[in-house]
Amino acid sequence: MGPPLTHGGSSPETGTLLLTLPLTVPVHVCVVEAIAVVVLAATVWKVTRRTRRLVKGICTQLSEINDSDRHDHVSLPPGQDEIVQLTRSVNKTLDQCERERQFSSDVCHELRTPLAGLRLEVEEARLHPDHTDYDLLLGRVLGNLDRVEAIIADMLVLARTRSGQDADPELFDLAEVVKEVVSGRVDRVPVSVRLISGVVVCGVREHLCRVLTNLLDNAQRHAESAVEVEITRGRDGFAELVVSDDGHGIPERDRERVFERFTRLEEGRRRDGKGTGLGLALVMDVARAHSGSIHVEDSHLGGARFLFRLPLAVPPRTDSLGGDFADE
Template sequence: MHRDRSGSHMRCVTDHAGGGIQSPVGPPGATAARQAAQAWRRQFAADASHELRTPVAGLRVELEEALMHPEQTDLRELVTRALKSVNRLESIVSDLLTLARVQAVKTEECEDFDLSELVGREVLRRSDRLPVRLQLMSGVIVRAVPLQIVRVLTALLDNAQQHATYGVRVEVDDDDGHAELVVIDDGEGVAEADRERIFEQFTRTDSARSRDRGGSGLGLAIAREIALAHRGSLDVRETASGGACFTLRLPSWPDRGGKAAGLGQDAGERPPARPR
């Protein structure tokens, strides 16, 4: 038993095999949390390594085949396939770096802004395959990192466009002191058993909701981390007609006289065929 300078007891564990002394043992709860964090890091490293190895392995096979049989190789076709693998690698690495950065939001990076203005501006910049119908309330002020909120919106819109049948609806509202950004699609929805799993890194589900085709598989995981870093939440539920409804909730800044605006405004040429 050892005693620190303050007089409190510090329990140590002896390493009988080596005769050395290990680091002090903390409270059971802290030990369990530390072990869980270590297990998460190991699993994440293993998953990330797997995701990175897949395009690397494909690229290696392509190049080795070309080297062994140059006379049978179409150079243009080879370079095109190789670039696809490189693009996937870049996407995974970029998203891994983003995931590492967003887990702690710095106060000096935050700004006060109207969430509806940001959403409306970003939607109009996009060229989507299906129309996006906007229902935005002006004056919904949040204090956040604008680029990170744009990243959440982009992930949700990309996901909705991938799974929608006729169109997508985006809403911004204020609900009991929280700003809400809602993205709704009229696709197949998300099975109840998968509604948390799709926010995990590299998770694959039957509907592939967690993986944009050709993407890194980290879009929704990053979006959830951004929400948590801003003291908010990101969840998904089923709509009355069976589609998916993703809701980002953020603490709203002091009310500045918001009012409904932009109702029924289309970012595309036609509204969704089955509005909710």
């Protein structure tokens, strides 16, 4: 066999120019390429097999959780890849489902109490019609119906807030909301109001009216002789709606717990047995839905001070008004 052809040359027989290419490839290049293909295929197979195994495991655990109707979590696999992120999302969804299941159970329990009271009152009247004070009976029946209606109303607002099925937000002055709510109330303790105009927010007006109503109901339940509503502008671009009372206040250990659904402290139960336990939970949900916040602290009046904060929608104006709206 003659020497390999070069990249160019001429044929002695024909005198024509020949363009030639290498006819051989080094053996070690072929081996390296083959090894790379094998390694790549093995890696893809290994990753695919692991992914299928993990996804199958998640599906199996979810089926077991659904079949047993228990609150549990899917085991987190090692690592920080997309499968781990998927598992965390699944566990977060399971937690949310458990909260909703617990909420439904709590609602049924809370509704059963006034309904049982209604049945007892009516059955007593039916068994002893001649010894029944029907005016007193109707008063008790209406009281229980008011409690049922309050629970359902708060549940509907909570459901709409959490599902995002709210009315379209609008711009309005918080001072106008306070005037509207306070003027329509007949309270045991007079409400002192300090307002400034131009504190404009964007939100669902109906829900913010409900927030103030619930905060005032809570203050009236605990106050001794003073309830105060104040509107201020925070320096960080937030509007602040403050409701204070001169009651016994809320212990620090309970200041987060009071915003949980159906949580009623012993002091509140003693002063008013008709509360729903949903009022402050609703305030918390509305605050979150409006990118705001709510927390409780000590009041200068001696009781509790609830601070509800919302982002300002319009830059502050210079004009303001102050005074005691309750005396206007």
